[in-house]
Amino acid sequence: MRTTVLQVHTGDREVVRDLTAECADFVSGEGDGLLHVFVPHATAGIAILETGAGSDDDLLAALRDLLPADDRWRHRHGSRGHGRSHVMPALVPPYASVPVEGGRLALGTWQSICLVDLNVDNPDRQVRLDLFPG
Numbered sequence: 001m002r003t004t005v006l007q008v009h010t011g012d013r014e015v016v017r018d019l020t021a022e023c024a025d026f027v028s029g030e031g032d033g034l035l036h037v038f039v040p041h042a043t044a045g046i047a048i049l050e051t052g053a054g055s056d057d058d059l060l061a062a063l064r065d066l067l068p069a070d071d072r073w074r075h076r077h078g079s080r081g082h083g084r085s086h087v088m089p090a091l092v093p094p095y096a097s098v099p100v101e102g103g104r105l106a107l108g109t110w111q112s113i114c115l116v117d118l119n120v121d122n123p124d125r126q127v128r129l130d131l132f133p134g
Helices: 020-027 055-066 083-090
Strands: 002-009 015-018 033-038 044-049 095-101 112-117 124-133
Touching: 015 055, 020 033, 020 112, 020 124, 044 055, 044 083, 044 095, 055 112, 112 124
Parallel strands: none
Antiparallel strands: 002 124, 015 112, 033 095, 033 124, 044 112
């Protein structure tokens, strides 16, 4: 297994951050295998979706509808509605696995590997990439 950890700055707003290029660089020239992407944080997730055509903004809008930033949450430290960030990984899990063929990600034409982060209180994330050779 080969591993690296990406340092990702998400800033002070909700974000869908495309990590596909970093993932592609990590597996480049490695042959066949499986890439496992994991974010070791209780308030972030990994999603595979189309980006750049509005789907990333649509995902954030859907999460806002499902998980409003209001005072309903029992988990209340941090900014208003922070508890929703702790629920989000049940909907957008903190991991994804992608096949690697000939050192290339076996993603569909419009698929991207993205970090999803609603937590405006923590602007810095780590994303762990593990490549399991085939």
